[in-house]
Amino acid sequence: MHRSTYAEISLENIQHNILFMRSRLKPETKYLAVVKANAYGHGMEQVAKAALDCGAEFLAVAYAEEGVRLRNAGFKAPVLLLGATDEEHMNIVIERDLIPTVFSLETIAGLQNHAKALHKTCHIHIKVDTGMNRLGFSSENEFVKALELLKECPNVVFDGLFTHFAVSELPDPSFTLGQAERFRRYAALAHEHGFFPILHASNSAAAIHLPETQFDMVRGGIAMYGCHPAGHAVAGIDLRPVMRWHTAITHIKTIGPNEGVSYGLKFVSPCEMRIGTLAVGYGDGYKRCLSGKADVLVRGKRARQIGTICMDQMMIDLSNVPDAEVGDDVILIGTQGNEEITADELAEKAGTISYEILLSVSDRVPRFYE
Numbered sequence: 001m002h003r004s005t006y007a008e009i010s011l012e013n014i015q016h017n018i019l020f021m022r023s024r025l026k027p028e029t030k031y032l033a034v035v036k037a038n039a040y041g042h043g044m045e046q047v048a049k050a051a052l053d054c055g056a057e058f059l060a061v062a063y064a065e066e067g068v069r070l071r072n073a074g075f076k077a078p079v080l081l082l083g084a085t086d087e088e089h090m091n092i093v094i095e096r097d098l099i100p101t102v103f104s105l106e107t108i109a110g111l112q113n114h115a116k117a118l119h120k121t122c123h124i125h126i127k128v129d130t131g132m133n134r135l136g137f138s139s140e141n142e143f144v145k146a147l148e149l150l151k152e153c154p155n156v157v158f159d160g161l162f163t164h165f166a167v168s169e170l171p172d173p174s175f176t177l178g179q180a181e182r183f184r185r186y187a188a189l190a191h192e193h194g195f196f197p198i199l200h201a202s203n204s205a206a207a208i209h210l211p212e213t214q215f216d217m218v219r220g221g222i223a224m225y226g227c228h229p230a231g232h233a234v235a236g237i238d239l240r241p242v243m244r245w246h247t248a249i250t251h252i253k254t255i256g257p258n259e260g261v262s263y264g265l266k267f268v269s270p271c272e273m274r275i276g277t278l279a280v281g282y283g284d285g286y287k288r289c290l291s292g293k294a295d296v297l298v299r300g301k302r303a304r305q306i307g308t309i310c311m312d313q314m315m316i317d318l319s320n321v322p323d324a325e326v327g328d329d330v331i332l333i334g335t336q337g338n339e340e341i342t343a344d345e346l347a348e349k350a351g352t353i354s355y356e357i358l359l360s361v362s363d364r365v366p367r368f369y370e
Contacts, residue, residue, distance in 0.1 A: 300337020
């Protein structure tokens with residue numbers, strides 16, 4: 001038994017999207033599948049397996065806890081931790097053979113001390129900041145100091161060097177290409193000091209549109225889940241949505257003109273109208289800020305959401321679907337008949353991005369895999 005509100009996850013489409021991205025890369029370029037934040041709300045373990053089965057060589061998460069979750073699930077593939085690793089987590093990172101991102105001399109020294117005490121080796125990727133101004137060594141002088149320190153740290157192995165592009169989804173590639181050029185200078189410094197790490201910079205947008213920035217590996221994030229980083233479909237880019245979010249009609253009634261609907265009575269009926277109640281609300285991750293702005297699909301037709309979205313329920317206008325019945329399947333994200341509602345559409349109406357829409361689908365919405 002499961003709720004009438006649930007999400008279908010197409011692992012076949014995950015693999016299709018990976019293969020599409022790989023079709024735009026050199027054969028030798030490695031693919032890293034980003035599965036942080038429960039694989040953008042799709043299910044970390046299931047997506048990780050699908051990605052590895054499809055040829056991904058690396059996985060990436062944000063924090064140590066997520067990496068440990070993958071190890072506990074039996075995954076042996078290299079797992080990069082994209083966020084910071086503090087002193088408290090260094091032992092578990094080393095013991096579980098996770099790859100921390102390093103961007104300070106203190107972290108290198110700390111990892112050396114912990115690895116030596118454990119009689120183990122810690123493999124690291126160093127991050128350099130080429131314009132994002134988030135994480136990373138931001139000066140070549142500091143980076144060289146890190147390289148010199150690494151020569152004194154036999155228990156720390158410098159396996160990878162990476163950066164992150166800030167605006168690679170924009171039509172004008174000039175800033176991104178500038179970042180790539182700065183990254184090449186850091187790579188040259190590493191080579192001059194005797195280090196030859198795996199180089200990676202491209203996120204989804206750059207991997208698709210800027211093949212000259214692919215280096216040795218690309219990181220597949222939002223595109224793997226079927227959304228283009230630009231926030232809309234792009235001609236010739238064959239990405240397939242992975243999540244299809246369902247709910248159902250639980251009640252139908254007819255209201256007269258000038259009647260209010262839901263909290264605050266902010267929607268007032270302009271005439272007699274038939275309305276339906278759905279078994280979904282912001283407690284499931286359907287954002288309250290979409291109140292009165294979004295459509296759903298009923299019997300292959302669009303129906304407008306009306307009134308304030310509640311925690312567990314919301315109402316829709318069934319004027320366009322006169323044959324709708326209690327129990328009808330309703331699509332919140334996905335296709336039904338010839339109509340489609342995308343995460344990008346909801347993101348635009350909510351004033352956000354598709355990433356947040358997908359991640360907002362809460363844990364109480366069961367996921368089913370196909």
